[in-house]
Amino acid sequence: GESVGLHLPTLSVQEGDNSIINCAYSNSASDYFIWYKQESGKGPQFIIDIRSNMDKRQGQRVTVLLNKTVKHLSLQIAATQPGDSAVYFCAETGTASKLTFGTGTRLQVTL
Amino acid sequence: GAVVSQHPSWVICKSGTSVKIECRSLDFQATTMFWYRQFPKQSLMLMATSNEGSKATYEQGVEKDKFLINHASLTLSTLTVTSAHPEDSSFYICSAETGGAGAQETQYFGPGTRLLVL
Numbered sequence: 001g002e003s004v005g006l007h008l009p010t011l012s013v014q015e016g017d018n019s020i021i022n023c024a025y026s027n028s029a030s031d032y033f034i035w036y037k038q039e040s041g042k043g044p045q046f047i048i049d050i051r052s053n054m055d056k057r058q059g060q061r062v063t064v065l066l067n068k069t070v071k072h073l074s075l076q077i078a079a080t081q082p083g084d085s086a087v088y089f090c091a092e093t094g095t096a097s098k099l100t101f102g103t104g105t106r107l108q109v110t111l
Numbered sequence: 112g113a114v115v116s117q118h119p120s121w122v123i124c125k126s127g128t129s130v131k132i133e134c135r136s137l138d139f140q141a142t143t144m145f146w147y148r149q150f151p152k153q154s155l156m157l158m159a160t161s162n163e164g165s166k167a168t169y170e171q172g173v174e175k176d177k178f179l180i181n182h183a184s185l186t187l188s189t190l191t192v193t194s195a196h197p198e199d200s201s202f203y204i205c206s207a208e209t210g211g212a213g214a215q216e217t218q219y220f221g222p223g224t225r226l227l228v229l
Contacts, residue, residue, distance in 0.1 A: 034217065043117075043204045043220035044155070089154060097143060097208055097216055101154045 012108040019077040021105045023090035026071060030092040034099070035064060035075045039086045047075070047088075077107075085109045114138050115207050117221035124195055125229055131191045132224045134205030140185035141207035145218060146178070149202040161188045195228045202226075 013019045025033075031052040036044035050057045050064045050073075057064050063076040073090050087106050091099040114137040124130050134144055142163050147155040159180055160168045167180035179191040188207075192199055202225050206218040 036220070041202075041223070041225070043115075043206075043223045046113075046217060046219060049217060097145075097218075098157060098160065099145075099206075099218060101156075103154050 009103070010106045010108065012110060013080050014110050015080060015082060017080055019075075019080045019084070019107055021075045021077075021088050021090075021107065023073040023075075023102050024071060025073060025090070025092050025102075027092060027094060027100070028071065029094045032093045033064070033066060033073050034091045034093075035062075035073075036089045036091060036101075037084075037086045038089060038104075044089060080107075080109050082109045082111070113207075113209050113217075113219040115205065115219050115221040117203075117205055117224050119224060120222060121225040121227075123227045123229065126196050127194055129191055129193045130195055130226060131189055132203055132205075132226075134188045134190070134207070134221050136186045136207040136219075139207070139209055141188075141209070142185060143208045143216075144182060144188040145206045145208070146180060146188075146190050147204045147206070149204060149223075151202075155204060158190075192226065195226070197228045200226055200228045 034049040035047040037047050038044045048059045048062050048064045050066050055066050061078045065074045087104045089104050090102040093099050116135045118133045144161040146158045148158050149155045157170050158173045161180045161182040163182045163185050169175045182188040202223050204223045206220045208216045208218050
């Protein structure tokens with residue numbers, strides 16, 4: 001079936017460096033993509049989203065890139081801070097509202 | 112804006128009892144809410160889609176008679192785990208959908224409810 005997956009299960013970066021979290025999706029009909037951040041014991045927190053008619057979208061310290069040709073999504077976090085440590089999930093949805101989540105990447109920020 | 116709450120945040124119950132979890136959208140009306148389950152170190156798995164005023168739509172493999180969902184208003188959906196067993200112990204998370212006509216609907220998540228069945 002269709003799925004959304006991640007390339008790296010754990011990413012360790014130094015404080016102040018930039019982080020890049022990648023996600024591959026397989027449903028070519030997906031038209032809306034979201035990145036969520038989940039801290040331990042909490043629900044997912046919306047970070048940024050992008051529609052399929054865009055290839056880049058920027059927020060505060062975060063940028064999402066979408067490459068529809070290779071079905072790849074990435075989240076870039078600038079100047080990573082200790083508070084960014086969490087598990088990051090990409091999610092996609094198509095014509096229905098149901099979200100399909102990736103497996104998650106744990107971001108560890110070292111001092 | 113777009114705040115979703117859940118109650119309780121954690122619950123411990125005996126095997127065979129039923130547990131009700133509430134999900135509320137605090138500052139918006141949500142026609143559609145979703146219930147997810149998350150096991151440790153795993154991703155979120157959708158259990159069911161809850162639509163206000165109608166029956167919930169359950170994902171394949173989710174027992175509708177065991178996980179009762181009621182979406183009685185535009186701001187409240189409840190999940191009742193009936194006759195809970197230890198294997199039902201998990202982190203249950205709800206989400207509510209925002210947006211309207213012509214807008215992309217985004218799901219905002221509650222803080223989750225940790226259920227431990229003894």
